[in-house]
Amino acid sequence: MGAGIAEVLARGGLAVVGIEVNQDALERGRGHLEKSTGRAVKRGRLTEDAQREILGRVALSTDFADLADCDLVIEAVPERLELKRKVFATLDGVCRADAVLATNTSSLSVTDIAVTTNRPTKIVGVHFFNPAPVMKLVEVIRTVLTEPAAVDRVAALVKDLGKTPVTIGDRAGFVANRLLFGYLNQAAGMLESGHATRDDIDSAMTAGAGLPMGPFTLMDLIGLDTCLEVLEAIHAETRDRRHAPSPLLRELVTAGLLGRKTGRGFYDHGAPKDEAPVQADGPAPVVGILGTGALADAFAALCDRAGAQVRDAAADLADCDLIVEASGDADAGRELLAAAAQAAKPGAVLAVTSATVPVAEAAMASGRPADVVGLHLPDLLSTDRAGALAEIAETVATGPGVADRAAELAGRLGLTVVRCRARAGFIVDALRFPYLNDAAAMLGAGYADPDSIDAAMTLGCGYPTGPIADLDRLGIDRAVAVLRALHAETREPALAPVPLLTEHVTAGVPIR
Ligand SMILES: NC(=O)c1ccc[n+]([C@@H]2O[C@H](COP(=O)([O-])OP(=O)(O)OC[C@H]3O[C@@H](n4cnc5c(N)ncnc54)[C@H](O)[C@@H]3O)[C@@H](O)[C@H]2O)c1
Structure with missing residues (x-):
């Protein structure tokens, strides 16, 4: 992520200092930068001169003292609180007093990092999505300690870099991961309970909900270890058992089956592709x-x-x-x-x-x-x-x-067919309405505005439409009806429609 973020900044015309732990890691970082910009040259999106300029703007070093002049430092070290705190302590010592220090953490509390520094008012989160040069969304996180000017400066910079900043408070998973991982975990639970097969759940969400890929394909792509970590972090905050990692996910991680990166996760990526299902023929019924x-x-x-x-x-x-x-x-x-x-x-x-x-x-x-x-x-x-x-x-x-x-x-x-047990919401509605309910809960709590929530899912996760737009498209009355049916069946408190939804249905006004 560090190399990707450095590339974004350098492409935006900024001078960048890239810090790594040792020379080997630095060379790896340089390799990432060269390969990524090289690909852009091959595709005709960048001239060789422009590539040279971009690479020329990135100075690489293993000495934190080289950060002394920086206005902004973005930390992207591995996702461990103690390590991040150590890095921020070093940054505190070497960076100018007015420099803003940002963390690219996906799931740790920015506040937890901020409180151990000498400048908590200048600590923000900047959550880039992978790959940073491609993905347009950046979540900008303010803690209760952050001064507004620091958040504004970072959000303005993100905009100048051609990205869309979404500014939000410090809640585990921010917007995109918080909404995405609840859904992914529920899909894993559905598989584990024998409600439907992996392939049918994946097909249902692509063919029926229009998502670019199904939940198991996506989890394999993200990496099941990362999925587990993010869910643990969200669960630690929400204590909502829907965020407690599915035992199946944990078992796969324990077995070292982490998804694409290890060749096997929910799918065996080395296995020959299943043949396309034979289209049913015969006279129309x-x-x-x-x-x-x-x-x-x-x-x-x-x-x-x-x-x-x-x-x-x-x-x-x-x-x-x-x-x-x-x-x-x-x-x-x-x-x-x-x-x-x-x-x-x-x-x-x-x-x-x-x-x-x-x-x-x-x-x-x-x-x-x-x-x-x-x-x-x-x-x-x-x-x-x-x-x-x-x-x-x-x-x-x-x-x-x-x-x-x-x-x-x-x-x-002419329909694409999937099979499941007879449970409320079948597959698609049982997975998407709880996710939409969670989005409505965010809106109701004033955590983020409708445009930010929608941008998080479209720009951060590649969803064709955002959840707030989905609620109006699918009908909030239908959302409430399906959620009530899910709640009646499972008695899961978090599946009851949130007050904002029932209020809008009663008042007969769309959510946006
Ligand atoms: N990978 C993703 O999809 C993704 C997306 C968004 C955010 N993030 C977040 O970005 C951060 C980094 O993730 P990653 O996937 O790039 O991890 P990574 O393990 O691929 O890279 C981390 C890099 O940090 C370096 N490093 C370790 N200790 C260091 C130190 N003390 N000083 C300087 N450099 C040090 C390592 O050498 C390594 O190159 C994490 O907080 C992660 O949650 C990751």
């Missing part, structure tokens, strides 16, 4: 749709696109292969499904779409529980990626082969 309203209309449009025949009159359901209850109303849906179950041919699959009413309840009320599965299309109503993902959930009462048949029929409608 005959689909019955129960209910009227936006959900039923959207599902009918999806069937039309796939060339499937749609039956929406109760009297016409006898030849349907798949009957989808899409009324959007639990009581009405139950009655419609019970009536349809009597009309349906043997072998027809009955699917309930609610992600908030337990599938098993609807299945039992239908009178044909063996033929019932849950079918959830997480983004059917909210994006133009509508229909990309179908989550199919079977209950303990679902008959053998019925979920397979449902998956095949959904495949024939």
